[in-house]
Amino acid sequence: MKTILMLCPFFVPYAHAKVxxxxxxxxxxxxxxxxxxxxxxxxxxxxxxxxxxxxxxxPEAQIIRTRYIEAGWRGLMDLVGLKPFSYTQERARLITxxxxxxxxxxxxxxxxxLSQWRDDWFMIPDRMITWHPAAYRAAVQxxxxxxxxxxxxxxxxxxxxxxxxxxxxxLGVPWIAEFRDPWTEHPMHQQSYYLPWRRxxxxxxxxxxxxEADAVVTATDQVRTGLIRQYPWLQQRPVTNIPTGVDVExxxxxxxMAHDQFWVVFIGEFLRADSLRFFQLLKTLLEQGRxxxxxxxxxxxxxxxxxxxxxxxxxxxxxxxxxxxxxxLPERQCxxxxxSADANLLVLPANYGWCLPMKLSIYLQARKPIIAxxxxxxxxxxxxxxxxxxxxxxxxAVALEVLAQILQRTWQGGVVDETLLDTFSATQMTRQFAAxxxxxxxxxxx
Numbered sequence: 001m002k003t004i005l006m007l008c009p010f011f012v013p014y015a016h017a018k019v020x021x022x023x024x025x026x027x028x029x030x031x032x033x034x035x036x037x038x039x040x041x042x043x044x045x046x047x048x049x050x051x052x053x054x055x056x057x058x059p060e061a062q063i064i065r066t067r068y069i070e071a072g073w074r075g076l077m078d079l080v081g082l083k084p085f086s087y088t089q090e091r092a093r094l095i096t097x098x099x100x101x102x103x104x105x106x107x108x109x110x111x112x113x114l115s116q117w118r119d120d121w122f123m124i125p126d127r128m129i130t131w132h133p134a135a136y137r138a139a140v141q142x143x144x145x146x147x148x149x150x151x152x153x154x155x156x157x158x159x160x161x162x163x164x165x166x167x168x169x170x171l172g173v174p175w176i177a178e179f180r181d182p183w184t185e186h187p188m189h190q191q192s193y194y195l196p197w198r199r200x201x202x203x204x205x206x207x208x209x210x211x212e213a214d215a216v217v218t219a220t221d222q223v224r225t226g227l228i229r230q231y232p233w234l235q236q237r238p239v240t241n242i243p244t245g246v247d248v249e250x251x252x253x254x255x256x257m258a259h260d261q262f263w264v265v266f267i268g269e270f271l272r273a274d275s276l277r278f279f280q281l282l283k284t285l286l287e288q289g290r291x292x293x294x295x296x297x298x299x300x301x302x303x304x305x306x307x308x309x310x311x312x313x314x315x316x317x318x319x320x321x322x323x324x325x326x327x328x329l330p331e332r333q334c335x336x337x338x339x340s341a342d343a344n345l346l347v348l349p350a351n352y353g354w355c356l357p358m359k360l361s362i363y364l365q366a367r368k369p370i371i372a373x374x375x376x377x378x379x380x381x382x383x384x385x386x387x388x389x390x391x392x393x394x395x396x397a398v399a400l401e402v403l404a405q406i407l408q409r410t411w412q413g414g415v416v417d418e419t420l421l422d423t424f425s426a427t428q429m430t431r432q433f434a435a436x437x438x439x440x441x442x443x444x445x446x
Contacts, residue, residue, distance in 0.1 A: 001035045001060065002149040004437060005139060005167070007160050009128045011040035011063065012053035015330065017268065017358050021180065021219070021244050022154055023053065024426040025433055026061050032434035035060040037148070039138050041068035041131050048303075050330045056250070064142065066134040071118065071127055120195055125158045125183075125202050132163050139167055150437050154178040158202070161209040168212070174440035177213035180244070185226050187351040207231060215440045217433065219244050220378040222354035240436050245429030246361045254335035262291075262407055264298045264371065265341035267334050268359050269306045275347055275373050276313055281396065281403050283317045291407050298323040298345070301334060338362055343369040343390075343406050346379065353377025361424040369406050369413060387416035 008022045026036045042065035057063070123129060142148065150173055153164035161177050168175040183189075183206045189199055210216060210231055216239045218224040224241045228234045282298070285291050298319075300307055304327040314320045329337070338344055344363040348355055353375045360379055363370050364386055372383050373392045383389025390406055390413070392399040405411035422428055 001030070001033055002437075002441065003035045003037060003146060004029065004150045004152055005142065005148045006036050006038045006152045007135065007139070007164055007167075008038050008154065009041040009068070009131055009135075009157055009160060011038055012057070013049040013051050015048045015050040015053065015328070018156060019053075020331075020358055021429075022152075024245060024247055025152075025430055027056050027058060027247070028426055028430035029434060030058045030060040031427075032431060034434055034437060035062075037062045037064065037142055037146075039064045039066060039135050039142070041128070041135070042066055048328045052330055052332060056247075062142075064138050066131070066138045068128075068131045068134065071123060071130050120198065124198060125162075125205060128157050129159045129162075132159070132166075135163055136166065140170070143171060148173055149441055151175045152178065154180060155183055156181040158183050158206070158209075161213075162205070165209060165212055168214075174214040174437075174444045175212070176215045176217060176436060176440060177209055178217040178219075179223055179227065180219040182223055182226055182354060185230060187349070210234060210237075214238075214444065215240065215436050217242055217436060220354055220356045222378045226354060238436070238439070240432070242429055242432045242436075243356060243423055244358055244361050245424050245426035246358075246365050248365060248425045248427070250332075251335050251339075251362070251365045254332060254339055256339040257336060259340065261294075262296045262343075262409070263337075263341045264296065264343050264345050264407075265301065265337050266299070266345040266347070266359075267301045267338065267362065268357065269302045270300055270310055270347070275349070277373055277392070277399075278345060278347060278371065279313065279317055279319055279323070281392070281400055282322070283319060284396075284400060285404055285407065286319075286322070290404050293322055296322060296407060299326055299337065299341075300324065301326045301329055301337060303328050335362070338366045338368075341366065341368055342409070343371050346370055346372045346374060346383075348374040348379060350375050353380075355379060356382065364421055364424050367416065367421075369411060371403065371406060382420070385417050385420050388413040 006022060006026065010016060010018045012019060012023050026038060029036050038061065040063065119127060148171055151164050151167055151171070153160040153175070155161065155178065164175050164177065184199060184203045188194065210227065216234070216237065218227065218239065218241050220243065221241045224239055227239065286293060300310065300323065304325060307325050310325065314323050344366060346357070346360055346363065348357070354377055356378045360382065367388060370383060370389045371392065372379065372389055374380050374383070380391060383391055390402055390411060392402060402411065
């Protein structure tokens with residue numbers, strides 16, 4: 001069995017969208033002849049932990065936790081031996097502050113502005129750059145004990161590619177660079193406040209990483225074509241699109257809950273950039289009497305210190321008795337809620353046409369109507385093809401009719417495309433990824 005060194009700053013038991021793709025690769029790679037060695041950051045104050053995720057790790061997997069000194073007060077406290085305040089303490093503070101700020105938007109403090117200035121000017125390309133020394137030392141120790149056949153690094157933390165390139169040069173083994181999100185073409189980088197000199201530096205970094213990686217993997221075809229459009233010479237390089245898959249076996253084990261209302265479920269962080277249009281449409285239907293408040297419940301499942309910002313909008317729309325903000329839940333419970341829903345909700349900002357969020361992969365397994373307020377792009381393409389995606393038209397009058405039909409259980413979807421659904425299984429994702437690894441190793445041996 002060959003061995004792959006996976007550089008994943010965030011890994012289980014931390015529970016975040018950044019974690020699940022590499023986590024599922026680790027679970028299924030041994031089935032395709034690869035033993036994973038994961039080097040991760042031993043960070044205990046940025047995310048929730050879901051210990052149940054550790055139960056699914058295969059015996060072939062080796063997890064190495066390394067020290068991460070965060071650039072900030074918490075990192076300084078850790079460095080001098082003081083116990084940094086925990087994630088639980090930090091999010092409790094944020095929930096309190098943001099709740100007290102209602103109905104107004106929370107104000108940015110001087111500390112928030114100072115942290116942003118530090119990140120903009122010094123954390124290039126991102127804050128995990130301070131993790132590199134410990135991660136590099138840990139990786140070198142691994143190499144001394146066992147043979148490494150390939151290296152894997154995955155953006156949305158582009159600094160991990162810099163670490164992978166350094167290790168590639170030392171070890172002389174193939175390096176697979178994964179771009180789940182755009183890097184310099186990400187909407188954040190296109191904002192007017194983003195420093196031009198920093199954008200220029202990161203563009204040079206990105207081009208260098210793409211040139212030196214032995215293979216490049218993307219999570220959507222839109223990211224793949226965007227990279228090729230930005231760097232035309234990539235047409236001559238192996239760039240493979242592999243959508244993020246769900247653990248279908250684990251999803252099948254989740255049980256649905258009985259209820260007598262119409263449940264609409266959204267999982268994840270409802271960002272401030274996301275559209276509020278769904279709630280406005282829902283308010284109109286309630287005012288028209290086409291659905292009753294007793295009939296429907298909308299459940300927004302995710303980090304409450306982020307989603308609490310929605311509360312002021314829900315209060316303004318008089319929807320607080322219909323929409324429930326539920327704090328983070330472990331993966332198994334999220335699966336159960338998605339299965340229990342009568343419809344699931346997908347919302348993306350207008351400039352996220354490249355994005356195929358993990359929640360969509362989960363929704364697809366439930367085969368329930370997906371109420372989608374998304375721009376044209378990757379998600380819209382999948383939703384049109386799956387057979388139960390309900391894209392909300394731009395015309396509010398038409399969108400109201402579609403939403404009313406869904407909530408009244410009269411909406412008719414299309415034919416379910418089983419081949420498309422198979423694309424979003426973790427087994428299929430890992431099979432394609434293992435093929436990329438095997439090809440890279442064969443090419444390197446010639």
